[in-house]
Amino acid sequence: MKTQGFLLSLICLFTGVQLLAQSGSISGKITDQGNGQPISLVTVKNIQTGETTTSGKSGLFRLNAGDKLPLVIEFSHLGFDTLRVSVDKDGLSIPLTINMIEKQTQLSEVEVFSDLKKSQYPVLHVGITPLERTPQQDIGKFLRSEPNVGGIRKGALGIDPVIRGFKYSQLNVQLNGGTKIEGGCPNRMDPATAHVDINDLKNIAIYKGPYALKYGPAFGGVLRLITSEPEFYETYQTKVSMIVGGQTNYKGFKSRIRVSGGNELLAYSFSANWNKYGDYKAGNGDVMQGASNTSMIKGQIGVQPLKGQKFFLSYDKSQGRNVDFPTLPMDERSDDTEIYDFNYLGTSFGTGINFIRANVYKSDVHHIMDNKLRPFSDTVVAISDITATNTGGRIAINFNLGKSVIEAGSSYESITKDGNRFKTMIMQPNMPTFTEELWNNALINNLGFFAEYQATSSKIDWVASVRLDFNQANSDPMVRYAPTGDPVFLDADTKSNYTNFSFSGGMTWHINKFNKFGIALGKGVRSPDMTERFITLLPVGYDNYDYVGNPKLKPEENHEIEFDWGYQHSRWGNLQAGIFFSFVTNYISAVMVPPSEIKPQTKGVLGVKRFINVDKAYLTGFEFVYSTPEKLKWDASLTAAYTTGINPEATHYIIENGQVTGEETIKNDPLPEIPPLEATVSFNYHLMKRRLSPGVKVRVVAEQNQISKAYYETSTPGFTTVEFMLAYTYSKNLKVYGGISNLFNTNYYEHLNRRIVGSSAPYLEPGRVCYLNLIISL
Amino acid sequence: MKLIIKTLSIVTLLILFGACNDLTQKKVTYKATGAVSEFTLQYQNANNELITVNVTPESAADVWKFDLMAEEGEIVYLSGKYNDIYSGLLLQILIDGKVYKQGSSRYDTIKYLTVSGTIPYN
Numbered sequence: 001m002k003t004q005g006f007l008l009s010l011i012c013l014f015t016g017v018q019l020l021a022q023s024g025s026i027s028g029k030i031t032d033q034g035n036g037q038p039i040s041l042v043t044v045k046n047i048q049t050g051e052t053t054t055s056g057k058s059g060l061f062r063l064n065a066g067d068k069l070p071l072v073i074e075f076s077h078l079g080f081d082t083l084r085v086s087v088d089k090d091g092l093s094i095p096l097t098i099n100m101i102e103k104q105t106q107l108s109e110v111e112v113f114s115d116l117k118k119s120q121y122p123v124l125h126v127g128i129t130p131l132e133r134t135p136q137q138d139i140g141k142f143l144r145s146e147p148n149v150g151g152i153r154k155g156a157l158g159i160d161p162v163i164r165g166f167k168y169s170q171l172n173v174q175l176n177g178g179t180k181i182e183g184g185c186p187n188r189m190d191p192a193t194a195h196v197d198i199n200d201l202k203n204i205a206i207y208k209g210p211y212a213l214k215y216g217p218a219f220g221g222v223l224r225l226i227t228s229e230p231e232f233y234e235t236y237q238t239k240v241s242m243i244v245g246g247q248t249n250y251k252g253f254k255s256r257i258r259v260s261g262g263n264e265l266l267a268y269s270f271s272a273n274w275n276k277y278g279d280y281k282a283g284n285g286d287v288m289q290g291a292s293n294t295s296m297i298k299g300q301i302g303v304q305p306l307k308g309q310k311f312f313l314s315y316d317k318s319q320g321r322n323v324d325f326p327t328l329p330m331d332e333r334s335d336d337t338e339i340y341d342f343n344y345l346g347t348s349f350g351t352g353i354n355f356i357r358a359n360v361y362k363s364d365v366h367h368i369m370d371n372k373l374r375p376f377s378d379t380v381v382a383i384s385d386i387t388a389t390n391t392g393g394r395i396a397i398n399f400n401l402g403k404s405v406i407e408a409g410s411s412y413e414s415i416t417k418d419g420n421r422f423k424t425m426i427m428q429p430n431m432p433t434f435t436e437e438l439w440n441n442a443l444i445n446n447l448g449f450f451a452e453y454q455a456t457s458s459k460i461d462w463v464a465s466v467r468l469d470f471n472q473a474n475s476d477p478m479v480r481y482a483p484t485g486d487p488v489f490l491d492a493d494t495k496s497n498y499t500n501f502s503f504s505g506g507m508t509w510h511i512n513k514f515n516k517f518g519i520a521l522g523k524g525v526r527s528p529d530m531t532e533r534f535i536t537l538l539p540v541g542y543d544n545y546d547y548v549g550n551p552k553l554k555p556e557e558n559h560e561i562e563f564d565w566g567y568q569h570s571r572w573g574n575l576q577a578g579i580f581f582s583f584v585t586n587y588i589s590a591v592m593v594p595p596s597e598i599k600p601q602t603k604g605v606l607g608v609k610r611f612i613n614v615d616k617a618y619l620t621g622f623e624f625v626y627s628t629p630e631k632l633k634w635d636a637s638l639t640a641a642y643t644t645g646i647n648p649e650a651t652h653y654i655i656e657n658g659q660v661t662g663e664e665t666i667k668n669d670p671l672p673e674i675p676p677l678e679a680t681v682s683f684n685y686h687l688m689k690r691r692l693s694p695g696v697k698v699r700v701v702a703e704q705n706q707i708s709k710a711y712y713e714t715s716t717p718g719f720t721t722v723e724f725m726l727a728y729t730y731s732k733n734l735k736v737y738g739g740i741s742n743l744f745n746t747n748y749y750e751h752l753n754r755r756i757v758g759s760s761a762p763y764l765e766p767g768r769v770c771y772l773n774l775i776i777s778l
Numbered sequence: 779m780k781l782i783i784k785t786l787s788i789v790t791l792l793i794l795f796g797a798c799n800d801l802t803q804k805k806v807t808y809k810a811t812g813a814v815s816e817f818t819l820q821y822q823n824a825n826n827e828l829i830t831v832n833v834t835p836e837s838a839a840d841v842w843k844f845d846l847m848a849e850e851g852e853i854v855y856l857s858g859k860y861n862d863i864y865s866g867l868l869l870q871i872l873i874d875g876k877v878y879k880q881g882s883s884r885y886d887t888i889k890y891l892t893v894s895g896t897i898p899y900n
Contacts, residue, residue, distance in 0.1 A: 322899060333851065372851055372896040381853055381896060424853060426894035430820070431828060431855055 026087060027062040028096025030055050030075060039077060039100060047072040047084070065092060075100060121211040121463065121506055121520055122564060122578060126204040133727065133737040135247050135771035137254060137275050137292070139193040139201070139225065144750070145699075147623045147641035149206065150675035153753045153763060154187070155325030155332075156277065156292040158194035162752060164208055164580065165619045165643040165674045166220020169529035170556070173223045174215065177343050177359035178394040182415045184335070184367025184386035186438060186531060186540050189325050193225070195318060195337045195365065197273045197296050199243050199256045200227045209580065210524025210558045211504040213467035214396065214452045216411055218502070219526040219558050220582075229312060230260055230267035230302040237261050245773035250290065250766045252277030254773075267302035279324075282764035283747030289324040289373075290766075308348025314341045327754035327763050329376075329539070329602075330369035330384065339363045354400045360393040367419075374757070376603070379427045384438060386419030404455035415444045417530055434483055440476040442534045446527065461508045469500040471527035471555070478536045478549065480601060489537055489598050494551040496533070500525035518564040518578075528553040532588055532611045537601045542672050542754075543711045545609040546600040547590065554613050559583045573628040580621060587617040592653055592660065604758075606653070607660050617671060619645040633686050640679040645671030650710035672711040676704035676718070676751055684725075695725040704751040714760075719748035735775040742768050802850040804873050804897050810842040810858055811835075812868040812882065817860035822853060838866070850899045854878070857892040869893045 030039045038059025045052045049066040065071060070088040073096075080100040087096070124146060136142040140151040140159025151159035152167065163171055173192040174180050183190035203226040207218065215222045238261035246253040253276060260269035273296040280290050296318035303311045320335035344358040370383045392413030399406045417439035424433045448469040455462045477492040504522025511517055528550075531540055535549040562580035590609040598608045621643030628636045650669035654662040684695035700720045707713035725739040742765070749762040756763055808821050816834045823829050824846040833842045848854065858867050866884035870877055871893050879893040 370851070373899070377896060426853060426855055427892050429857055429859075429890040429892070431822070431853075431857075431894070 024065055025062055026065045026071065026073065026092060026096065027060070028098055030059040030061065030098040030100060032080070033099035033101050039080065042075050042077045042080075042100070045074045045076070047074055121504075122208045122518075122562065122580075123212070124206040124208070126206070128202045131198060131201050131204070132243070132735070132773065132775050133725070134198070135245070135739070135741060135769060135773070137198065137252070137277060139196060139198050139204075140191070142198060143193075143204070143206075143223075145680065146206065147625060147639045147680075148208070148621060148643055148675075150750070150752050152188075152673060153750060154189055154327045156290040156323050157294070157320070158183075158189050158191055158323075158325075160188055160191045161193060161223060162673065162675065163206065163221040163223070164582070164621060165645045165671060166558075167673065169526065169532075170220040170558075171223055172216045172218050172221070173225070175225050175339075176227060176229075176341070177357060178215065178392070178411060179339060179341050179359065179361040179363065180216075180390045180392060180413055181337070181339070181363040182365060182388040182390040182417065182530070184365045184388040184417070184419065185332070185369060185384075186386075186535055186538050187325075187328050187330075188531075188540075189323075189328060189330075189332055189369070190320075190335055190365065190367055193223075194320075195335075195339075195363070196225050196227070197256070197275070197294070197318065199254055199273055199275075200271065200296070200298070201225055202228045209504075209520060209560045209562060209582075210502065210522040211465065211506060211520050211560075213465040213502050213504055213522075213524070214407055214409070214450045216394075216413075217446070217448065217467070217469055217500065217524065217526045218504075218522075219524040219556065228258070228260075228269065230262055230269040230300050232262055232264055232267045232302065232304050232310070234264060236263040240776075240778040242776040242778075243773065244776075245771065247769050247771035249769045250277055250280035252292075262302065265304055267304070269298075269300045271298045272296070280766040280769075283742065283745045283767040284764070285767075286764060288764055288766070289326040292323040293321040294323070295319055306348065308346060310343075310345045312341075312343040312345075314343075315339070316341070324373075326756050329374065329757055330371050330382070331373055332367070333370050333372075333383075334366075334368045336366045337363065351400055354398040354405060356395070356397050358393070358395045362389065362391045364389050379425065381424045381426055382421055383424075384419060384421045386417065386438060388415070388417045388419075388439075390415050403457065404453065406451060406453050408449075408451040410447070410449050412447045413445070415530065417442045417534075436480060437536065438538065439530070439534060440478060440536075442473075442475040442530055444471070444473040444527070444530060444533075446471045459510055461510075462505075463507070464505040465503065465522075467500075467502040469498075469502070469525070469527070471498045471500060472496070473527070473533055473551070475534045475551070478534055478551075480537045488601065489548065491548075491551070494534065496551050496553075498527050498555050500527060500555050514567055514569050516566045516568075518566070519562070520564075521561040522559075524558045524560070525555050526558075527555045528588060528611070537598070537608065539602050539605050541590065541609065541711075542713070543609075544605050545590075545592070545607055546602050546605050548593070548598065548608060548610050550611040553588060553611055554586045556588050556613070557585045559585070570629055573626060576623075576625045578623050580619075582619040584617045584619070585615065586613040587615070587647070588612075589614045589617075589647065589650070591651055592663070606655060606658070614647065614649070617645060617647045619643060619671065619674075634684060635686075636681070636683045638679065638681050640677070642677040643674055644706050645674050647671055647708075647710070650708070652710045655712075666709050669710050670706040670708050670713075672708035672713050673752055674704075674706065675701075676706070676716070677702040684727075691729045693727045695727070697723040697725060699723075701748075701750075716749065716751040716762075719746055721746050721748065733777055736772070737775070738770075738772040740768060740770050742766060744768075802900070803847050804850065805875070806846050806848050806854050806897065807870075807872040807875070808844045808846075808854075808856045809870040809872065810856070810867060811840065812838050812866045813840075813860055813862075814838050814865045815860065815862040817858055817865065817867060820855075820857045822855040824848060826853075828855075848897055850897050852897050853894065854897060855892070855894040857890050857894075859887070859890050861887050863887055867891050871895070873897060 042055040044061045048068045055061040076082040143149045144151045150162040181192040181195045205224040207222040212222045243256040256273040258271035276293045298316045300314040316339040323332035340362045342360045346356045365388045394411035396409035419438045421436045450467040452465040475494040480489045506520035508518040533549045537546045560582040564578035567575040593608045624640045626638045650666045653660045678701040680699045682697040703718040704716045722743040723741045728736040745768040753763040868882040870880040881893045883891045
């Protein structure tokens, strides 16, 4: 907290703190850096004398200066980052103008309301600036630049996040207060992140590991996507903000307009987005399919009948059209998603309760895919039509116990999926059509109860969490018929019930002014997801097999421990380094089913695999982040991260002439789809009082040779890309971000990019792309 | 400055309004010719119904034709069969006047001649 406050004070000084003084006292005005509005009820403390005061309605304050110079004044407020300003003898002659920065996770519970701002768990916050700067049109693609975060890429959008080697439902992805979205595609072309527009985000919080249990079952990590909420103002105000961006090569544009406003009682916001991109050229000149067309409208209304009692209602409708997925058997033809969301936040309950937060939501995804751009559609046109819903809610009460807080509550979600695939034989007389059930009224309910305790002292901060989940699932019989009408697969025993207990604990030891040491450990348990339980003969895995679900799978358990060391120095910069080790039991994998038991139903696959639990798997890795002090005219950072995973005993099926001819046991087979070692170095130089900042970012990714033989994974060559960036603040109304990504037109692909369907050719990343984003605020 | 911001605002709004413009209809033409005697055709119309018609040409130069409007991605289907061993058939599907699929047969009264596909996306 102290160091962050000091850094913020440096930022404040860079952005133009004006100083003044009066004999024997110091005064000034405190405003919100984001909107220029005065901030009342800011606690202003003279660190030397301990004397405090609070700012008035107009943001004005006055405080005795004392005798010691330089003065150190601390400004603190629940909704803003704490700021420390040093005032020397000369500074006493002019009034202070203090610009405070709103906390990035507004209304984000403990971070705001308990004053225990620093999480004892490993958490990575991504603020709005990098989100505004990025040319990326997909959240998953954007996240790939964060340390130890990768993304499985199958098409233009919907890159599926991978955090420390954990992926799919091993990660808990949620929106704002806990809203969850269930994608429709069995091949995950539309994971939860695909249903949220990156331009709508103001913050992303990545909680690594099975620790942040209050946000739901946390197995490998929690990804919280925070969008802008309507704001209440003392007097009525209207704000308009716009984003318009375009780029070459991966030709396309993004656009967004948001109108918001309100007064003390009411707040509203309405926004509309449209993004459209075409195919692109890779570094070697090959044209890659990558077109997409997405749009969204959103409306939010907030009511504050009493100070500290806020209610928000929002409706979000997004759609995707003709999104290319060249690595999958189908493309997204249309996706229509609606999200209904109700949020309550109460903060005025006296000293015993910091806040109560409640959230009720429903997300409804209607997803249609087809194979019309695949050669196979010359004879069979296949269309899949799927509806997926996620309905749920969460309530949390945060109790104030003096130097500690307890947050307790409950969350519930109900996931349903239903849908068919229609196959039309367009070269046969009478054009016969066959219907196959992809999901057959599948249902998963999860009711959870959680409690988290946080305590702080001068040397050590503690945290401990527990979570109990009751998980229940069922489906109509899983069945697949042959064109003749005979069943080729039937499993009617689809019910399962699990009770999962998870816990975590952590502490941070503030060794001295500069060093701190953290340790966290936890056990996160997750029940199997829809695909693992109920998928019926579809090629949904990394390898070329049809998969069948297993309703009797046991929950997967992740036991993780990690150690972190942090060093913060105003002169030498900030350094964070950590290592983790994860021991997964009941790891969900798959084994081949003999053809005599189930025959594959997809043309060209090698056989059928069924999901099973294997005893154990291990993952381990490290993260390293260094950044220079911000007081310099330039800044630089270095990040590096690596994860490796091992399955101690895997089965490899031997293929000869397209047929499985045998099997062998592989000892210590690497887990599939884990990103290789990578490092990023960035450098920015600040000109014109930081209004103009050119920069360069170099990303070096090592060759990935840790590949799974059991999943027929192939190694990936290393690569280096260079990005040139330029940020220019013309005025408070207009910011310009531009740059050239992949400056040297390197031909490359990420290890987690899938192969073009029907071939072994990689799905290459874009070559050189010039981009420009304009951010307008009125 | 105000002019720049106004201009950019209008550009943003125009782009967003552009999202509403989604005209992707194509003119599809089914053609059948080359038969010297009665033949049966089956085709998919604009309502996605399969229609069967019997056609009796006066000569091999006669052309049977049917037009419809269809969206990108929709299935187009034309299938024909003749019973006269001395006859033949040429079937074509045109999209916006250009041949998209075609097929022909002669002296084959056993198999259906079928041309089909989906209207390509731009």
